[in-house]
Amino acid sequence: MIMGYIGGILAIIGSLFLLLAAIGLIRMPDTYNRMQAGTKATTLGSALIFAGIALHQPGWELKMTGLIIFVFLTNPLSSHALARAAHFIGMNPFVKGKSQSSRDDLKARRDEE
């Protein structure tokens, strides 16, 4: 019973993180900031929700552990692919007051290709 309450609290914290990620997606100024909000917060949020479900439903621990591992594997990969694609089509990072800024480490490679 007490485990159920702890699981519920974990799930609520996780959904708060997901809400923050959603707010970040709207609020942030450019693609890279949005990706930051949309990856880190959702990874933690969904992991917390799965942990909460595992505590709430006895017997689901193995499945939920597998899901958490899967989210940890796929979420950073997809955001890496998205950020790379955004960079290759020439999205510039947002800097207040400037139009173009910041050092471009991948520029040499992009020109090569």
Place this chain on the structure above:
Amino acid sequence: MIYIVAVLGIVIAVSAVFALYTGKILSAIIASGAVSLVASLIYILAGAPDVAMTEASIGSALTTVVFLIAWRRISRIVATSTEKEDKNA
């Protein structure tokens, strides 16, 4: 539960209309994927988890990918042909 289905239905209708009238084809393709994804939630609520699973994996994931691949090829073909025309002119 009926209210949840009503809200999801409104979401489906809005994204379907968005998919048909938005300016960018990329947004239209993503919106049509959203239609399928929300429809899979409705199937779960209507007591058909098998169908929901199929729709989520096929309708929203694979169909969107197929659209994107085809759109990439089509836009490249259009882009290269217009380049050629510019050179000829």
Place this chain on the structure above:
Amino acid sequence: MLKRILLIVSMVLLALILLPLLEGLGEQTHVSSLAEYYLSSGADDLNSPNLVTSVVVTYRGLDTLGEVTVLFAAAAGIMLAFKGLKMDEKEREKTQGPSELLASGASLLFPILFIFGIYIFTHGHLSPGGGFQGGVVIASAALLLLLSGVIPGVSHLMTSLLEALAGASYVAIGLLGLYLAAGFLDPRFLPRGEWSGIFSAGAIPVIYSLVGIKVGSELSAVLNAMISKGGEK
């Protein structure tokens, strides 16, 4: 103008077809008598907890055979349409190479996804899921490898061989049911096993696995035809 009128006429016709269905419709509390039979005695007949799977594989198995044939025809059409469609040199230049991180991540994820697909179609008679879903998961695993550039293309020989073998064994098992049990695609020639065990429900897991292999290899071949650079000899 004429187009707009025709458009409105066809929308009105659609409404005319659909509105009678709405008339006098209340909440349904009963299912049709056919479904009543499936719900009441389907579990005892076949010993499979998932009744949707029993309907797909056994009761309406002939329909599923037809649907798989339609899928095959559509896949053949796609291959035909993409055959000989080569990318220009110009187009090929624009293709971006994948990053190392993505390639190694994809090759790490591929076996997990593949095993998950096999899990889905071997547990089709116990839980939601089955051959079609599992086949699609396997096709997405192949798609991941293709998009991340780990493999240049799925072998056409392998997919066509797997697909043909699975299709032929599907029909062969159907004929075996006709010979050993009550009718075409009757799965009861294998022991029905104990309730909700993985080797239960007669030949249902075997048939659904064959459907899964067939759908998976077909969709992988389709995705390969759509993605590949068209540089085949």
Place this chain on the structure above:
Amino acid sequence: MTQLLYILAFVVMAIGLWGILSRRHLIRMIIGFSILDTGIHILLVAIGYRKGGTAPILDEALSKGEALMNAVDPVPSALVLTAIVIGLAVTALMLSFAVRMVQNNPTMNADEHKELKW
């Protein structure tokens, strides 16, 4: 619930048909087809639904005896299951034809593909 699902299915089907008939961009017409497909699937699931119905999968929550009273109709579910897969294949077929059409005549507007018309 049943009425709501029916109305939703009709609305989605109408939007899809409108998209096929009124839009002239090739990809948008195919998107209209897939929306129409989704509408038909919702209609079929709605036909199988019954009041308070649960999934027709027997487990601890639904015993053999209760299935007759509580489970939804499995036949439409089975139909929709295969129809979705066929829908994907048909959509891919349409897209491949679109690619071929654009290769012959590089424009996305369906009205300008004149050689296919009568």
